[in-house]
Amino acid sequence: MTENINKSAHGGVRRGAGRKSGSGRFGEKTKVIRVPESQAETIQAWIKQGKFADIGNFSDLFVPANEATIRLPLYASKVIAGFPSPAEDYVEARLDLNEKLIRNQEATFLLKVQGDSMRDAGILDGDILVVDRSVAPADGKIVIAALDGDLTVKRLRIRDGKTWLLPENPDYPPIAIREESDMVIWGVVTASISQY
């Protein structure tokens, strides 16, 4: 808080205004920190529990820290010496592909494509599929199905009480799922990664 008394009668900082530092529910000064967005809820919930003294047991608590390194900017706002960078105020966490590709880390598996039955959907031989098992399979989604001792990637079609697994390549026939066939939807494909 600044000690300057504002000369203007309108607005600005007034001494002694606002809540006293340390008078909040934490009983001490608080501080604004930057946290990864995906973790914000968990951290808030943890703060709500108010178990700060419980750090000893912290490793047992559920902390869904991303296994993959989350890169944070080295400097939050301090510049020690030299010319301050004009971009300083815009530093943010770097882009992390996991964040873009993986919504539910525990339920996500990576699979490798063999063959070209899904070519026209842009899924090519050798591609890596991101499969999220927490997503409910529905008409129109690209799914991994376990069918007669094989795993296959196809588009799921549910129409008039009938289920089909559709390839996206005219060279392959659609597969009609009969009631007696043993078919399980293993997961829903949420992304495909092609490397060149």
Next chain:
Amino acid sequence: MPLYALVDGNSFYASCQIAFQPWLKHRPVVVLSNNDGCIVAANDLAKQLDRHYFKQRNLGAGGYHAAMPNSMMFQPYYKVAGLLKKHDTVVFSSNYELYEDMSHRMHRITAGFAERQTIYSIDESFLDFGNLTLEAAERHARKLRQTVDQYLGLPVAVGLGRSKTEAKLANRLAKKLSYSNGVFNLGNLSEKAHDALLKTLEVGEIWGVGKRMANRLHEQNIHTAYDLKHADSKTVRRLYSVHLERTVQELNGQACLPFYDAHPYKRQIISSRSFGRNITDLQEMRQAVTYHVCKAAEKLRRQQCRCTSLSVHIRTADHSFKPTYRNQQSIVWIRPSDDSIVLSRYAHQALRAIWQSGFDYAKAGVVLSDIEPWGTEQFDLFSPPEDLAAEQKSTNLMQLMDRINRHNGQNSLQLGSSGLLNNSWKMRRNLMSPRYTTQWGELLTVN
């Protein structure tokens, strides 16, 4: 009132295999221990085979303490291989990489269902359901079960109880009683119903009652969980232990054990294994010992501890036609260490003391003990500052090594004395499935 849930994977290793090859659930599936030695997991179909064919037979003592002569579980694979083959059983070597990853996922998913979790083993964790009503707890448990099944394809059972011991027992019932559909609550039964169920459970099935303890209890005419529940706790304490007295109280619905284990770090770390083939050469034995000491040291650092003693053991196979030998040597030192290089120097010293040439060695191992957490050790008043500097250097080196191995896969960086690539004595895993979740080259393929 406290309410605990114990979540436990059904036939965990076998289920992990089936999760990646779902059609296998229509066939008997078993998983073998290290070196494809004994049967350590079996799915339901394999268990049915077991009950059907081995009930009347005598398979002998088996490879583990838990083995029974009339079940294939924990028996050497070769004894039952013929029968399993005849019944079209799928057999896997242990794929620890896969099981570890699936375990980690499962624990994290279940942790999301409670405010507190404590992980008990690779496939078991306790959850604190104390903030839920009994009915809500049961619904919650079913939801948890369904979620793990959807996300991972793993079946789990949930036991609910007013104490951890009761929750463990409830978990057994959840698996045993088909009408439970995988969730059983011992916490909301009438006294009469509670007693009736406990009469169906052997005393040896109770958490913390081992085989030996069960035999001692039989002598006192305590045969079932019901008998122990109604035993006089003071007498139990006098005849057996405070620990068992607590078990009696826990069976009566009083939570005595703390939710979090009082010993969050292991007091002893063992790395030991049978070789894929016999070792006769000291040089190779040194490699094996280095390998084990490094593995143990990494675990030691992971739990942020140091140790001041280790022992090395070596032994031949139990031949009837060749000379046998087994021995072990301990080394104790003053300055606590977690440095792989330091520890392997001690281990080699121990090995030199017991090594005898002329034997076919089948197994070796290293045990670290006298373990203390970082920062609790007494500093040596007279140690020169160079020592502290050296210690800092060692800490940095080990941190770097652990980080590289975590990132680039186990054993990317290791000590030269572990023989690097030349270690054909390592574990035999001829029937291993791909490591679907931890190796880029072994992903599950779809067409």
